[in-house]
Each structure stands twice: as C-alpha cells, then as structure tokens.
Amino acid sequence: MPSTTTNKANSTRPYYQGDVDFDVLAAQDPDFSALCQRSKNKRWIDFQDPEVVQQLTRSLLKVDFGLKIQLPDDRLCPPVPVRWNYVRWIQELLDTTSEEYSETYDQDRDVVGLDIGVGASCIYPLLACSSRPEWRMAGTDIDPYSSEYARRNVEANALSKQVRLVMSKSDAALVPVDAMKVEELDFLMTNPPFYDSHEDMQESYVGKDAPSSAVCTGAENEMICPGGDVGFVTRILEESLQLRERVQWYTAMLGKMSSLQQIVAKLKENGISNYAVTCLQAGHRTKRWAVAWSYRDYRPRNDVARHGDLVHAVLPLPTAQSIAVPLMSAAWAGNKVDGVLSKLEVKWMWRGRSATGVMEARENVWSRAARRKKQFDSPDVPGSRGSKVKEDEQEPATVGLAVKIYCKEEVVELRWLKGQDHVLFQSLCGLLKRALTGRD
Missing domain, CATH: 3.30.310 (TATA-Binding Protein)
Incomplete structure (x- = not known):
C-alpha cells in the first residue's frame, strides 16, 4: 500500500503505516525521481547521502501535504512519516477528549498548541496548521540560526497568521504560557534531544549490526542535553505540576522504549493516571514513542490512549x-x-x-x-x-x-x-x- 496520497492537507489524513513507496513518490515528483536508483526493477535511495535524505523529506511534504521547506545542511532533516504520525496522534487525542464528547474532528474548535524546539524545518507547526486551518501554534527554539530558517519556512507556506515563533533561552521555562500571555493551551509537543552526552550517543550504536538508518546532520543542541530525552521531559513534567489544567495535553516524543518506561513511572509517582502512549513506527526503519498526560478528566478513546506496538507495563487504564x-x-x-x-x-x-x-x-x-x-x-x-x-x-x-x-x-x-x-x-x-x- 503506497504511503503517499494526492489528498493534500487532509484534516483526517491517516497514519503512515509502511515504508514509503519510492515508485509511487518518484512518479509524483521528478526531483525525487532524479535521485532514485534502480535494482531489479525496484527503486531505492542512499540514506547515507544528506542530499538524498533532504530531497525525500521535501518530496513527501510536497506530495502528501502541499508544503515546501528549505533546510540547512548542518541541522536535522526530519523524517516525515514519524513526524506526521506524532501530529496525527495529537489530533486524535484532542478529537476524543472534547467537552461535547465527540469522537470526530470538530472544525469549529479553536485549538492552540506549542512546539518546544521547532528546529530549522518547523515541521510540526507546518504539518499541524496546514492540515487543520483553524489551529494556531507557537514555536520556541534556543538557536537563532534554526529559528531564521523556521521563519522562512512559515512564510514560504503562507502560515504566518497561524504560526508564531519565539526565541527562548536554555535556562528559561520550557512551557512559557505566562510569557506568551495566554491563559491556557490545548496541547504542547516536543521532539527533545535524545542523548545526555557524546558518549551516550556513541553507545546507542554499540551492538548494532548495521549503521543508523539515515545520515544524521543534527547540531549538538538538537542531539544532546542534560539527562537526554528523559531529563528534558522530566523538566516539562515538573512545570506541568504547577501549570496543571492550563494545558490540556502535555506530550513528548521519546527515542527509546526505556525512556517511555521511565516517564510513565514518573507520571504514576505523581499520581497522574490520565495519560496516553503510542508507538510512532512508520515502516521498518524508524521507531519512536510518545507519551501524553492530562490533569483534566476527559478520557481519550481506548485505541488512542493505547496506540501502536507497546509493552504492557506502559499501558494506561483502559477506557x-x-x-x-x-x-x-x-x-x-x-x-x-x-x-x-x-x-x-x-x-x-x-x-x-x-x-x-x-x-x-x-x-x-x-x-x-x-x-x-x-x-x-x-x-x-x-x-x-x-x-x-x-x-x-x-x-x-x-x-x-x-x-x-x-x-x-x-x-x-x-x-x-x-x-x-x-x-x-x-x-x-x-x-x-x-x-x-x-x-x-
């Protein structure tokens, strides 16, 4: 089943389920076709070539979502399928936890979100606001270089009225609702640095039979932070204990199942029972996880709260x-x-x-x-x-x-x-x- 679709900016576009069908994508985008190689009548690409990886991202955004982006060579190039799956999961969280007890997308609901660490691509606000035109998002980043590229990408897609970018500092609050002068948010999301140090990053490759699935061009601040993804999300959890219901859903992507297990344990330690988990895998190359928690009492649909391939220990109460x-x-x-x-x-x-x-x-x-x-x-x-x-x-x-x-x-x-x-x-x-x- 091809992972691409001609229905661009679809507010209920499904999750990516399998690997990208390069034959279908090449037929829809000549720029991608020019970089593909053939073996036994099947197209393939070199995931260790930064130019090829960037083109794959640009082509998927163009064909599947009608978006265009410019990416620097020395910052992360976001894989689209896992990123979209994260956005889609948040859409389902909000769709199934409304005051009207609806199970479907409400076009009249005014949604405001926050992306902590938008990066140069600004991919999450672009995906979220292009697929749901009534949504608005703020995005923060500590890197002026990435923020400038993010601003260009917002403007290139005519989304300046929906997306507001704000520079932040490493020692500032991660959830700056007061600084943003907003009373509450419907959700926040983040794709934090996964590693605690260079040694931690190198150890993640030890014992693997093959190199990483794609070349990594990320800057240090995109890859490494104190405590890695668990440390970063723990900071958000600590801030959420003060903000509580001012954000309906606090969410975060995590790089390892063990990270998800640690965050779920911290939620339980703090008496937070209304949470949801997902495996964001799209195809065979990339597997990521995400967690969401809420201090409000609207419960997500069961297949949303327990979404994807997960171990029993992290599952929330069935709904x-x-x-x-x-x-x-x-x-x-x-x-x-x-x-x-x-x-x-x-x-x-x-x-x-x-x-x-x-x-x-x-x-x-x-x-x-x-x-x-x-x-x-x-x-x-x-x-x-x-x-x-x-x-x-x-x-x-x-x-x-x-x-x-x-x-x-x-x-x-x-x-x-x-x-x-x-x-x-x-x-x-x-x-x-x-x-x-x-x-x-």
Whole structure:
C-alpha cells in the first residue's frame, strides 16, 4: 500500500503505516525521481547521502501535504512519516477528549498548541496548521540560526497568521504560557534531544549490526542535553505540576522504549493516571514513542490512549469495555440498558434509533450501599432525613463519571468519556453486565 496520497492537507489524513513507496513518490515528483536508483526493477535511495535524505523529506511534504521547506545542511532533516504520525496522534487525542464528547474532528474548535524546539524545518507547526486551518501554534527554539530558517519556512507556506515563533533561552521555562500571555493551551509537543552526552550517543550504536538508518546532520543542541530525552521531559513534567489544567495535553516524543518506561513511572509517582502512549513506527526503519498526560478528566478513546506496538507495563487504564450478549439484538440490549439507567439518579440521554446513549453521574448511585442510603434518606420512609430529588436537579453539577454506551448485535460497548475514578467506571460496567447477562 503506497504511503503517499494526492489528498493534500487532509484534516483526517491517516497514519503512515509502511515504508514509503519510492515508485509511487518518484512518479509524483521528478526531483525525487532524479535521485532514485534502480535494482531489479525496484527503486531505492542512499540514506547515507544528506542530499538524498533532504530531497525525500521535501518530496513527501510536497506530495502528501502541499508544503515546501528549505533546510540547512548542518541541522536535522526530519523524517516525515514519524513526524506526521506524532501530529496525527495529537489530533486524535484532542478529537476524543472534547467537552461535547465527540469522537470526530470538530472544525469549529479553536485549538492552540506549542512546539518546544521547532528546529530549522518547523515541521510540526507546518504539518499541524496546514492540515487543520483553524489551529494556531507557537514555536520556541534556543538557536537563532534554526529559528531564521523556521521563519522562512512559515512564510514560504503562507502560515504566518497561524504560526508564531519565539526565541527562548536554555535556562528559561520550557512551557512559557505566562510569557506568551495566554491563559491556557490545548496541547504542547516536543521532539527533545535524545542523548545526555557524546558518549551516550556513541553507545546507542554499540551492538548494532548495521549503521543508523539515515545520515544524521543534527547540531549538538538538537542531539544532546542534560539527562537526554528523559531529563528534558522530566523538566516539562515538573512545570506541568504547577501549570496543571492550563494545558490540556502535555506530550513528548521519546527515542527509546526505556525512556517511555521511565516517564510513565514518573507520571504514576505523581499520581497522574490520565495519560496516553503510542508507538510512532512508520515502516521498518524508524521507531519512536510518545507519551501524553492530562490533569483534566476527559478520557481519550481506548485505541488512542493505547496506540501502536507497546509493552504492557506502559499501558494506561483502559477506557473501553465490551459486554458479550450472545443471541441478543441491539434493540433488546438497548431496552435493557435504558430500563436500568432510567431508574437511577443520573443524567441519561438515550437515542433509541441508533441504540446509543450517554450517562453522566455525580457519584456511584447504583451500588447496594448507595441504594440503601437513598432508601434511608427518602421522605417516604418514617424517620428518614432526606428529600426527593426534583426532576430538574437530576443533571449533576459535577460529573464524576461520563460513559457512552453503544448497543450492537450480541455486544454492548462502554466508552469511558470523563472522570478520574476507574473503579467507578468498572462498577457501572459490572452493573450493566449483571443486568444484561445475569453474571458478574
């Protein structure tokens, strides 16, 4: 399956899944075709040639996204597939964690993001803002030389109204929301230096049977920083503990699985349970990972929160559960679910035609203990101390749990939309499972 497409600037363009099809790309771009070589009727390129690697990046941006960039010879040349996969993942994070509980791209949502370390290419703001014209991004960098190239690339693509570039200092805050004079951000992203030192960088190649997949032209500040990628992202984590909900999603790319494991451990140490992870692999050459965390309680869709090839130890809590209902129709299951939830003191929005509904609850009102308390508090019970909940008071002021329920043939699917308590989500799943199947 070719990795290129003629649908440029597509707001929902899919992830790159496999290696770039050089035959398809060469047919679409003569500049790339001129640098390809042939062997046994198959095109290939020399990934150790800086000119060829740069042309591959320029051609993919041109063909797949309608973008053009200028790159210096002594700064990083970004591989497009992994970079786009990172942007696409952030799009899905935002699409599945909105106040409207939507699962799709909302063209009316005004999104503001930050790229920490834009580099000379400025590739992340270019990809993000060209694919979603209503998005705006700020980009920071500590290197004046790279920043000048980034500015040229923004202007060359007529994105100056959407992308704002800011010079930073190595000892300044990495997330400068106050300096930017913004109250909050929808997301931040960063592709930090992976290595702690020159020795660390050299050791990364020890034991490998082949040289690196592509020549590296990165400057020292792009490749090395104190603590490497873990140290850099830890700085962002520490700042996020102060900023908290002022950024909906803090995200970062990481160079090694071990780095991802260390950052996930730090999130758990700080009591952050709403996080997501992904493997950004595109083809067989480059594998990277990314992590995102949020202090808000909107939960991403399960395939977004646990995206790609990952080890079990880094996975966040699941945000979906399925209940098998053998031999039962969607209509039967829907009537059963509607009957159960309509009797509870929750906000229940049921759409019978599509057999879907959304439930919001302040707290657990379905357990035995909750039912006993309700009975004790009822004014109809002699000696009780409560009063009936009025119809217009059923909408919860504070949502402790929001769940979307899909009733299908032989299965009911529950999607955790909002809340900090996974046990509460599991408890509701248990209630419906007992009602649908008669089993715990």
